[in-house]
Amino acid sequence: MSTPALAALPIRRLTPRDLRACADLSEDRGWPREEHKWGLLLAAGKGYGIDDPEGGLVTACVVTEYGSSYRPDLCAVGMVLVAERHARQGVGRRLMRHVVAESGTTPLTLYATPYGRPLYEELGFKAIGSSEMVRGHFTAGGPSPTVSTRPATGEDLATLVRLDEEVFGADRTHMITRLPAFADQLRVAEEKGRIIGYAAAWPNMDTHVLGPLVARDAETAKALVASLAAHTDRPLRTDVDVRHEGLLTWLKERGLASVGVNAVMTYGIPDLPGDWTRRFAPLTVAAG
Secondary structure, X not given: OOHHHHHHOOEEEEOHHHHHHHHHHHHHOOOOOOXXXXXXXXXXXXXXXXXXXXXXXXXXXXXXXXXXXXXXXXXXXXXXXXOHHHOOOOHHHHHHHHHHHHHOOOOEEEEEOOOOXXXXXXXXOEEEEXXXXXXXXXXXXXXXXXXXXXXXXXXXXXXXXXXXXXHHOOOOHHHHOOHHHHOOEEEEEEEOOEEEEEEEEEEEOOEEEEEEEEEXXXXXXXXXHHHHHOOOOOOEEEEEEOOXXXXXXXXXXOOOEEEEEEEXXXXXXXXXXXXXXXXXXXXXXXXX
């Protein structure tokens, strides 16, 4: 297909019916299919894509809005993919320009791989931090965390939504209330009957992804990680803000190894809202 014809193809909104095509696109680029994650993102966020006349998708991405549905406070961009046969023809740039235009005055954020970062910088995104992905089988050892944890219940959800908004800096009710069905585990940390943190472990291919991970401090975060790890035999994977050096060191001492570092980038704001000191890991880098 020639570049002019490709440039003329319309960008449309994706729906949950496009899940298989999105997973096929992931596989085409050598990524895991991640159908479980795609399902969440397409249900809770806005997908954008271009149909390939020969079948499947030329490109796709998902934008997850946080805050008021009428006037979002923040949009997270993720899963920006272009089919291998259409790579390096400006399709990804066109899709991202569309996303920026659609967002209007709403700030944007995303996690950028070293490969994708130059494009985002060209579009005006600024790097404001980094996140390190670690993966591996968790091995218990050393002093046990002293913070108490337990499985979350339905009665905890309202508290988790409030805590999450305080830490994240925007209302994520539509994501947090989906966690009980999306995740295999959802646990809270408590002190004197008060919830001081929470974390989820959700299935992604052969791993369990730990996120979101919200905690009062590093010891609380460790307690939540250890409690989730104790109830799975799968390798764990998580993306930790590199400023949380103590947690990253602890995870590596317990069997997780560094996979890579992504840049955290924003558009339209100088930094992310909320309290980074209690925000240890995102739900997924595709949704912030």
